[in-house]
Amino acid sequence: MVAMAAAGHPVIGYLVWAALFGALFVWEGIGLVRSGDAFPTLSDTLGAVMRYPAGRWALFALWLWVGWHTFIRGWHFLLRDGGH
Structure with a gap:
């Protein structure tokens, strides 16, 4: 409710x-x-995180998650079965 x-x-x-x-x-x-x-600026912070491979992977995973939830998740017409 x-x-x-x-x-x-x-x-x-x-x-x-x-x-x-x-x-x-x-x-x-x-x-x-x-x-x-x-x-620190945002670029300083991101530079400190991207210094390490685990940080790069974490930022990449965050980028994918944000992109999925922003652009793909709400687009139901792309996920429909053609004639139904």
Whole structure:
């Protein structure tokens, strides 16, 4: 019942995603402006993770998961049986 109530208000979900991406951009901006400090940017963080093969595989798996859930999961017309 709660899921049905939440599905009726997709604007809240969009606002949450906008806030998350906004926070990410603010973090990156602060990191770029304060380049002399030890404040890491997103590229610094990804570089530290990609230094190790396990980190590269984890980021690749995350990229596949996000792509699947963003582009493929909701496309039911691609998964239908031709004539049915």
